[in-house]
Amino acid sequence: MASSPAGVPSPQPSRANGSINLGPSANPNARPTDFDFLKVIGKGNYGKQNHIMAERNVLLKNVRHPFLVGLRYSFQTPEKLYFVLDYVNGGELFFHLQRERRFLEPRARFYTAEVASAIGYLHSLNIIYRDLKPENILLDCQGHVVLTDFGLCKECVEPEETTSTFCGTPEYLAPEVLRKEPYDRAVDWWCLGAVLYEMLHGLPPFFNSDVAQMYENILHQPLQIPGGRTVAACDLLQGLLHKDQRQRLGSKADFLDIKDHVFFSSINWDDLYHKRLTPPFNPNVEGPADLKHFDPEFTQEAVSKSIGCTPDTMASSSGASSAFLGFSYAQDDDDILDS
Missing domain, CATH: 1.10.510.10 (Transferase(Phosphotransferase) domain 1)
Known part of the structure; x- marks a missing residue:
C-alpha cells in the first residue's frame, strides 16, 4: 500500500486568475509516456474541478492506512489529469x-x-x-x-x-x-x-x-x-x-x-x-495479469491511443494546463507501507 511522504505539504487550495493551486509539484517531469498502458479495467464519470481537487488532497493524506488506496503519481497534460494508484485486482x-x-x-x-x-x-x-x-x-x-x-x-x-x-x-x-x-x-x-x-x-x-x-x-x-x-x-x-x-x-x-x-x-x-486476520474469502488471483474479477466489457476493450499520447507540447507540466497548478506528485520509496 502506498502513502504520501510526510514532507509533502498539503495546503488548502487557492484560486488565482481562474486557476486552482493544489500545492507544490513533487515530480514536474512525469508524463504519460513514462508508463505502459496495458488494459482498460473500468470507466468513470468526468470529474468537476473541485472533486478532482478533493480527491488528490485526500489521496495525499491516506498516510499508512492499510484499507485505503494509495497514490503513487499524479501528473497532467493540457488535456488530461492522471492519477496512478495502487493496483487492486480482487474485484469490487x-x-x-x-x-x-x-x-x-x-x-x-x-x-x-x-x-x-x-x-x-x-x-x-x-x-x-x-x-x-x-x-x-x-x-x-x-x-x-x-x-x-x-x-x-x-x-x-x-x-x-x-x-x-x-x-x-x-x-x-x-x-x-x-x-x-x-x-x-x-x-x-x-x-x-x-x-x-x-x-x-x-x-x-x-x-x-x-x-x-x-x-x-x-x-x-x-x-x-x-x-x-x-x-x-x-x-x-x-x-x-x-x-x-x-x-x-x-x-x-x-x-x-x-x-x-x-x-x-x-x-x-x-x-x-495489521492484517493478521485471515480474510474469509480469497479472490485466488494468479498475479497482476489476472483480470477475472474485472468486467470483460472493459478488459476486452482496446486501450485508446489518446490515453498515453504525449505530443511535444505535452511533454512536461511546463506545457500543461494551468488549471491545476502543482497537481503533480510522486511517491518516495520510503513511503511504501509494508503489508
Whole structure:
C-alpha cells in the first residue's frame, strides 16, 4: 500500500486568475509516456474541478492506512489529469455481492470492520467520505478491503462542525442529506449500515426502483430486518440506520462507538489493522495479469491511443494546463507501507 511522504505539504487550495493551486509539484517531469498502458479495467464519470481537487488532497493524506488506496503519481497534460494508484485486482465488493447475492455474517463482519477502520481514520483527519457503497470497496489479492474513490470527500470538518452539500448515491443517502439539513460525519455511519444491510440481505435497506419512493422510504419507513440474523447484527443495523443523526451509532464517540459494539466482539482491532486476520474469502488471483474479477466489457476493450499520447507540447507540466497548478506528485520509496 502506498502513502504520501510526510514532507509533502498539503495546503488548502487557492484560486488565482481562474486557476486552482493544489500545492507544490513533487515530480514536474512525469508524463504519460513514462508508463505502459496495458488494459482498460473500468470507466468513470468526468470529474468537476473541485472533486478532482478533493480527491488528490485526500489521496495525499491516506498516510499508512492499510484499507485505503494509495497514490503513487499524479501528473497532467493540457488535456488530461492522471492519477496512478495502487493496483487492486480482487474485484469490487459489488461484483462479489452480485455473484453471491448475500454474505454470511462472519464475512460481512470482516468487511464491515475493515471499512469502519478506514472511515474512522478519515474522520480522524477531519474528512467525511460521503459516498460509501459496494462499488467503492475493492478487495486486494488476499481478500482485504481497499476503499477507493475520494471525489466526494469533504475536508476540514471538525468533530462538532457540519456541512450541507447534497451529494452521494441515491440508495445510500442518509435522511438528513435528503432533508437538505446540515450534516456531520455520522452520515458515513449511516452509509456503513446500508452497506452492511446489503451484504446480509442482498439489497440496500430502503431500496425501491422508483427513486422518489425510495427517498420516501429512507425518510419515513421503519427499518425492516428480515429474520435469520443474530441479535447483535440486528442491533447494529438499528443503531447505524437510525434516522436521527444525533441518536445514530457513531454520533457520540465516532469510530469508538462502532468498535465497541457487541457485533464486533470477536474482532481484535489491532490484528485487523495489521492484517493478521485471515480474510474469509480469497479472490485466488494468479498475479497482476489476472483480470477475472474485472468486467470483460472493459478488459476486452482496446486501450485508446489518446490515453498515453504525449505530443511535444505535452511533454512536461511546463506545457500543461494551468488549471491545476502543482497537481503533480510522486511517491518516495520510503513511503511504501509494508503489508
